[in-house]
Amino acid sequence: MLQLECFLRLVLLLYVSFGFLLHPVVTTVIPLGSKLSVVDNNCWVSTNGDFAFGFFNISDEPNQYSVGIRFNSKSIPYSLQELVWIAGAHDKVSNLSYFQLTPQGELILFDSLHGVTVWTSHTGNRSVVSAALHDNGNLILIDAKQNIIWQSFNNPSDTLLPGQSLAVYDTLRASTTHPETSYYSLYMNASGRLQLRWRSSIVYWTSESLSSTGNLTAFLTTDGSLQLRDQNSKAVWSVFGEDHNDSVSYRFLRLDLDGNLRLYSWMEASQSWRSVWQAVENQCKVFATCGQRGVCVFTASGSAECRCPFKVTETDNCLVPYEQGCTSGTNMQQYKNVHLYGIYSSDDSVVTTSLQQCKQLCLNDSRCTVATFSNNGGPQCSLKKTKYITGYEDPSLSSISFVKSCSDPFAVNPGIMKSPPSKPSPPRICVPCLIGAASGTFVIFAFVQLGIVFFICRRKKSAMRRVTLAFTFPNSKGLMVLSFSEIKSITSDFKNRVGPNMFKGVLPSNRLMAIKDLNATIEERKFRSAVLKIGSIHHKNLVKLEGYCCEFNHRYLVYEYAKNGSLEKHLDDSSLCKRLTWRKRVEICSSVAKAICYLHSGCREFLSHGNLKCENVMLDEDSIAKLSEYGFAIVDGEATYCGFSAGKDVGDFGKLVLTLLTGRRDDEQVCEWAYKEWMEGRVANVVDKRIVGGADLEELERSLRIAFWCVQVNEHKRPPMEEVVRVLDGTLNVDPPPPPFHLPFDPQENGSETESVVY
Ligand SMILES: *[C@@H]1O[C@H](CO)[C@@H](O)[C@H](O)[C@H]1NC(C)=O
Ligand SMILES: *[C@@H]1O[C@H](CO)[C@@H](O)[C@H](O)[C@H]1NC(C)=O
Ligand SMILES: *[C@@H]1O[C@H](CO)[C@@H](O)[C@H](O)[C@H]1NC(C)=O
Ligand SMILES: *[C@@H]1O[C@H](CO)[C@@H](O)[C@H](O)[C@H]1NC(C)=O
16 A cells, blocks of 8 residues: 555654654655656655655556655545646556656656656756655755755646645646546636636636736635735735634645636544635536536536436437538527537627527528527627537526527437437448448459459569569568668669658659668667557558668668658748748648647557658648658667657647748747747738748737747647647637746746646
C-alpha cells in the first residue's frame, strides 16, 4: 500500500536524519538524480507528512498511472486522500514508468514501455540544485541561491490549495479521461475576471469583481475564502466558505468533473470532505451538464437530473432532433419552460417575432434544428443551426423551445444519451448491398489475379534487365526491404539529391521514390520495429512509407515520391511561390494539422512527428500537402522513434503556420514581430506580400490566434491538435492568445509567473 509505504519511508527518513527525535523540523531536500517509479512504489513526502508525491492508478483501466501530489495525512483515509496536482494532466503512463529529478535539474516523466518522455518541467539549463515538497503541497525546484525556478503551484491542474494563486491567463482544467467533461475550465481573463468555461467559447459563470484594474490574482486563503487580490495583496472580491474562520485542518478548491467550482473542507468528525461553497448554485446552469441532446432539470431537492425529451417509445435513446433529408416532411415539437443552447453558434440568428412565427421560421429553414422563444421584456426567437443541442428546464423559465424532427421516425438516427447506454440497433439486411459487395469482391479478386500475372511478367522483364532485386518482395506488412546495394542501384549511386539527405530513386517498375538517409545511429531492433509501425499508417496527408533498408549501419527510409517537391522549395522560389495563393496556404495549414492530429490521436498508439518543418511538407501532383519524415527525429546524430511530446509538434506546427502566413523563414524574430503587429492592430502587415490578392482577414485572424497559442513557450498552454484542426476549419472559436514568448520574470517575486494550462 502506497500510503503505508510513504509513511514508513517518512519515518525512516526522520529516523535516519534525526535519530530518535519525535517531532523534528526537517527540511526534506530531494537531491538531483532522485527517482520514483511505479515498480518501486516509492514517494516523496512533505516534512509534515500532509502531502506525498508519487505514482498512483486513478483510472479504471489497469496499467494506467499518473504521477503527482496528493493528501497524505494519517487522519484522512487512503481512498479520500484527494489528488491535488498531476504532472502532464491527462497523460497516463504504463507500469514501466519513472519520474526523476535528472542530474541536469529537470523533472521528467518517462514511460519506458513506449520510450516516450511524457512530461518535463523544462528546467534543464536553469541551474537547479534540488527539489523539495513543501508542507503546503507545493513541489519546488530551486537553484544554489534558493531562488524558486519552478513550482507546481504555478502550474495547477484542477485544484488550488490554500496559499496558491491563479494569475491572468492561468487555467484550472477539470481532470478526466472523458474529453467532453475535460472541456470545463476555470480561466482568469486579461481583465482579471474569473470565468468558468465550456471549451474556450462558452462562459457560464463569472466572478463579479469591481471595475477591473488588471494584474489581479485569485488567491485561496487558509481560512477558507477565495479572493481576487490587486498588486498590493488587497482583496477586491471574495467569496467565503460556510465554515470561514472555523478551524479546519485541510481545505482545497477544485474544478470538479461536473464543471462546478467547489471549495472543500475536511470534516474530522464525519471523516469526509464537505463542499462549503460552490460557484454555480443551480447545477443545470453549468453548460452542457446533460451533454448533447439532454435537458437538465433542477429538482426540488436541489439536485440536477438529466432528461431526454427527444425520446422514442421503445428504446430509451434521445433522438438527434433533426437530420437533413427527412423523406416525409418535418414537424416541430414544443417544450414549455425549456431553454435550449447550441454551441458553435456563429450561424445562429436571433429575431424579434411572435411564438407562432418563431416555430414557422425554424420549420421553413432546412438548416434550423431547434428554436427557443422567450419573452423577457420583448419577444425573441433564437434559431439554432447546430446539431449539438443541450438545455435546461425550470418552472420559472418563460422560454418555450421547439425541436424539429422528421415526421417519419425511421428517417432519424437514434442518438446516444449519456446515462442509459444505447442498445445496438438491429442490423438491417439490404439485398442490393449484398449483391454489390459480392460482385465487388469478385472484381477485386479478378484484379488481384491479373495484377499477379502482370507483376510476374514485369519481374521477368526487369530481371532480364539487371540483377534481381529482392525488394520486389514486400514483407508481411507490405513494406519493401532493400539491401544497401539496391538502394545504391535505385538512386543511381545517390545522383539525384532532392533535399537534405533525401534522394530521388526509380524502382524497376519505373515508379519514383524518395529515399531518405537517416544518417544517424539507431539500434537495428528499434529501427525495424519503428519502421513497421510507421509503415502501417495511412492518411491522405501523410507521405506513405513504402520500404526501408537496414543493413550494417545503413538506415534508409523509402517513401512515395511527391511530385511537386517540398513547401520549402515553393517558398524559396519566386515562380513556384505564385502557386501558394492564400487559399492554398490555408488549405496546407489545415492538411498538415489533420495529419499531425491523426498521428497524435488517430493511430493505435501515440506517434509524434518530431521533425515538422517546411522541408518535410511535400506537395503531390495535385498540390495536396503531405507530411514526410514522421516518427523519427534525429538529435546529435542519434535517431529516436517518437521520442517527443505532442507539445513539440504543436509548437512546430505554430511556427510552420507563421512561416506560411508571413513568407518569412528561419527567422527567430518572426514570432515576436508577428505577435506585436497583431497586438497593435496591424494584422495585414503580417501577410506575405507575394500573395496575389492578399488574405481573407477572418481566416488570417483565426490562423494567427491559433498559431500564437501553438507556440506558447509553456507547452502546457498549447492546445491539442484536435482543437487546432477545428479552429482552422472555423468550427471552434479561439480566444486572443497571451504573448507566446517568455515575459521578464523574477522567480522571487511571490511566484506571479503566468504558467499553466490555458487556451
Ligand atoms: C506491467 O503490466 C503488464 C501488463 O498489464 C504486466 O503483464 C506486467 O506484469 C506488469 N509489470 C510489472 C512489473 O508490474
Ligand atoms: C473578462 O471577462 C469579463 C466578464 O466575462 C468581460 O466582461 C471582459 O470583457 C473580459 N475581458 C477580456 C479582456 O476579455
Ligand atoms: C502589471 O504588472 C506589471 C509587472 O508587474 C507592471 O509592469 C504593470 O504596470 C502592471 N499593470 C497595471 C495595470 O498595474
Ligand atoms: C471571519 O473573521 C473576521 C475577523 O474576525 C470577520 O471580519 C469576518 O466577517 C469573519 N467571516 C465570516 C464569514 O464570518
